[in-house]
Amino acid sequence: MFVVEIYAAVRKFVFIEGHSRREAARVFGLNRETVLKMCRFSLPPGYTRTKLPEKPKLGPLLPVIDAILEADRDAPMKQRHSAKRIFERLRDEHGFLGGYTVVKDHVRICRARGRETFVPLSHPPGHGQVDFGEALAVIGGVRQKIHFFCLDLPQSDACFVKAYPRETTEAFLDGHVSAFAFFGGVPLSLLYDNTKIAVAKICGDGKRDRTRAFTELVSHCLFQDRFGRPGKGNDKGKVEGLVKYARANFMTPVPTAASFNALNVMLAERCRARQAEHAGRHATTIGERLVADLEALRTLPAVPLEPCEKRAARVSSTALVRYRCNDYSVPTAYGFQEVLVKGFVDEVAILCAGREIARHPRHYGEGVFVADPRHYLALIETKPNALDQAAALQGWNLPEVFQHLRHLLESRMGNRGKREFIQVLRLMEAAPQDVVAYAVTEAIRLGAIGFDAVKQITLARIERRPVRLDLAAYPHLPQLAVKTTTAADYAVLVPEMAA
Numbered sequence: 229m230f231v232v233e234i235y236a237a238v239r240k241f242v243f244i245e246g247h248s249r250r251e252a253a254r255v256f257g258l259n260r261e262t263v264l265k266m267c268r269f270s271l272p273p274g275y276t277r278t279k280l281p282e283k284p285k286l287g288p289l290l291p292v293i294d295a296i297l298e299a300d301r302d303a304p305m306k307q308r309h310s311a312k313r314i315f316e317r318l319r320d321e322h323g324f325l326g327g328y329t330v331v332k333d334h335v336r337i338c339r340a341r342g343r344e345t346f347v348p349l350s351h352p353p354g355h356g357q358v359d360f361g362e363a364l365a366v367i368g369g370v371r372q373k374i375h376f377f378c379l380d381l382p383q384s385d386a387c388f389v390k391a392y393p394r395e396t397t398e399a400f401l402d403g404h405v406s407a408f409a410f411f412g413g414v415p416l417s418l419l420y421d422n423t424k425i426a427v428a429k430i431c432g433d434g435k436r437d438r439t440r441a442f443t444e445l446v447s448h449c450l451f452q453d454r455f456g457r458p459g460k461g462n463d464k465g466k467v468e469g470l471v472k473y474a475r476a477n478f479m480t481p482v483p484t485a486a487s488f489n490a491l492n493v494m495l496a497e498r499c500r501a502r503q504a505e506h507a508g509r510h511a512t513t514i515g516e517r518l519v520a521d522l523e524a525l526r527t528l529p530a531v532p533l534e535p536c537e538k539r540a541a542r543v544s545s546t547a548l549v550r551y552r553c554n555d556y557s558v559p560t561a562y563g564f565q566e567v568l569v570k571g572f573v574d575e576v577a578i579l580c581a582g583r584e585i586a587r588h589p590r591h592y593g594e595g596v597f598v599a600d601p602r603h604y605l606a607l608i609e610t611k612p613n614a615l616d617q618a619a620a621l622q623g624w625n626l627p628e629v630f631q632h633l634r635h636l637l638e639s640r641m642g643n644r645g646k647r648e649f650i651q652v653l654r655l656m657e658a659a660p661q662d663v664v665a666y667a668v669t670e671a672i673r674l675g676a677i678g679f680d681a682v683k684q685i686t687l688a689r690i691e692r693r694p695v696r697l698d699l700a701a702y703p704h705l706p707q708l709a710v711k712t713t714t715a716a717d718y719a720v721l722v723p724e725m726a727a
Contacts, residue, residue: 231272238266285326286334289318293331297338311335351382354524356415357467358404360395360423363475365491366484374488376495377403378474381415382466384517385507389474389495391488392573393592397441400425401535402573404445409532410496413525417452419464430458441537448533450526488574536570536577543567547603549578549586557599557620558586560607605654612646627665629672636677648679655686663689670695676704 234256241252242263249267253260265273283290293314300308309317311332318324318331357380365374375395379388388407392399400423408414420426426442436455438446446453456464478498485491503515510517541549543562548555551569556576558567562585570577571590576598578586588598599620608614608621615621633652637645655664667685671677676685680703688695696706 235266235269235271238263239270242267283330283334285324286330289322289324290334292318292322293334294338297335297342351466352524353383353520354381354416355383355419356381356417357419357464359421359464359467359471360400361471361475363391363479364482365391365479366482367488367491368486371482374491375399376471376474376479377407378467378470379403379407379415379418380467380470381411381518381521384521385466385510385514386411386503386518386521387470387474387499389470389478389499390492391495393488395425396571396573397425397439397537398535398571398573401441401445401533401537404449405533405535408449408528410499411522411525413522413528414449414451415525417454419454419456419467421456421464422458426453427455445533448529450529534570536572539569539571541567541569541578547607548597548599551576553594554591554596554598556586556588557603559603602654602657605650605657609647609650609654612643612650615646615650626661627668629665629669633668633672633677633682636672640677651679652682655683659686659690674699674704678703680705 238252238256238258241247241255242249247255249260249263252258253263256263258266296309296314296317312328314335315324315328315331324331359378361376361378363374363376364371366372367374372393374391374393376389376391377399381387388410390403390406392403422430422436424439426439427436428439429437431437438453442453474495478495483491483494485494503518504513506512507514539551541551543549543558543565544555545563547558547560547563549558549567549569551571556569556578558578558580562580565580567585568579570579574590576588576590577584586600586603588600591598597619601618601621601624604618604620608618630649630652634645634649637649639645641648652664652668655667664682664686666689667682670685671681674681674697676682676697676699681697684697684704684706685695697704698706
């Protein structure tokens with residue numbers, strides 16, 4: 229191929245100096261057809277095929293390759309054919325005698341032709357995208373998989389990330405409430421994938437039936453919900469990129485924290501620190517562009533949404549309520565009644581007739597028995613022989629002074645002492661454990677061994693008054709001095725007589 233300098237010299241000789249093409253062919257020693265081409269093109273046009281090259285060996289098998297690639301569309305990503313595997317099948321199943329390179333080149337062209345192209349999008353201020361990601365972390369010394377909620381504002385690339393033990397309804401709701409509080413407002417719209425937490429059913433006309441929890445979130449916060457195409461994560465590419473960014477930057481190396489709260493404090497700090505950085509081709513920082521997003525956000529609801537999953541349940545004969553494969557106790561007086569369970573990220577609350585009757589720490593295992601010993605004391609009082617075998621009382625971490633009091637009561641009163649000890653435990657239904665423990669210690673010090681004495685000391689401690697007990701006789705109650713009333717005692721009620 230002739231270099232560009234020869235093209236320039238020939239074209240100048242013909243067009244500027246006015247010589248003929250025949251003269252140019254003689255002077256430069258070129259074929260006249262070559263000079264004609266140089267006059268037609270300012271640069272070497274390169275070789276142009278007039279027809280596709282023939283593939284005598286691969287040509288008859290091109291439909292087989294196309295069929296394999298078409299079938300791969302429905303196969304799992306990790307079980308699709310590589311070019312090498314297609315070559316092996318052509319060789320073994322169809323007697324292909326050609327080389328691997330021609331197969332590889334054809335497969336590359338076919339796959340490039342079938343790849344999806346995208347339209348560049350603009351992102352107005354005040355709109356967001358939401359997704360969940362997964363990562364590993366060490367929480368409280370335990371290495372475990374965590375799920376982290378991500379909310380991205382595409383116009384500014386500002387982000388919010390919060391970690392949870394599971395990707396559940398309550399985590400989904402809590403993530404929104406926390407993100408809105410982080411940004412100080414509610415986005416105009418949020419784009420989601422078709423997660424089952426938000427979408428109960430995808431209808432044929434493109435509409436979606438929302439779940440009750442998600443509908444409550446939208447109604448409370450008043451943002452527009454939007455959904456991407458099923459199986460098309462690139463419809464919300466900004467937050468998909470945030471998930472990868474957070475995993476690679478916020479959680480690499482594997483984060484270590486004492487609790488999820490400590491981990492989330494760290495993640496919030498990193499989200500704020502990222503606002504000083506640049507993203508993409510923008511000359512301004514994320515924080516500078518965030519100003520436009522914040523101005524477009526709606527104001528927060530006057531009352532924050534309660535981020536919990538709500539389920540109806542029934543109390544069992546053993547005063548237990550089943551929630552997500554675990555049993556949580558309620559006071560035995562509510563046996564067999566209908567209740568409402570509110571599952572929060574870190575707590576479980578149980579309500580009956582609109583009144584909260586129990587609240588426990590949330591457990592994410594299966595088959596866990598979560599009981600408050602105080603819930604069973606009223607029933608154990610009627611069945612004192614169950615005191616030592618009650619499952620709810622096993623592992624109850626009481627101060628040693630309680631066992632000392634029980635030993636003294638039973639040694640002096642026998643079975644009656646056991647009943648009085650249960651009554652002492654029941655004081656913790658109304659008074660804090662440390663107050664009752666103080667009362668037990670003080671009763672033993674005074675030698676006033678009995679429920680009534682412990683009760684009086686507890687009341688005096690709560691009311692912040694001195695204790696007055698009759699230590700001469702059981703039940704050591706305060707002695708009351710009742711004075712006989714006379715007519716003169718009423719004179720103070722009449723102003724004239726008092727004067």
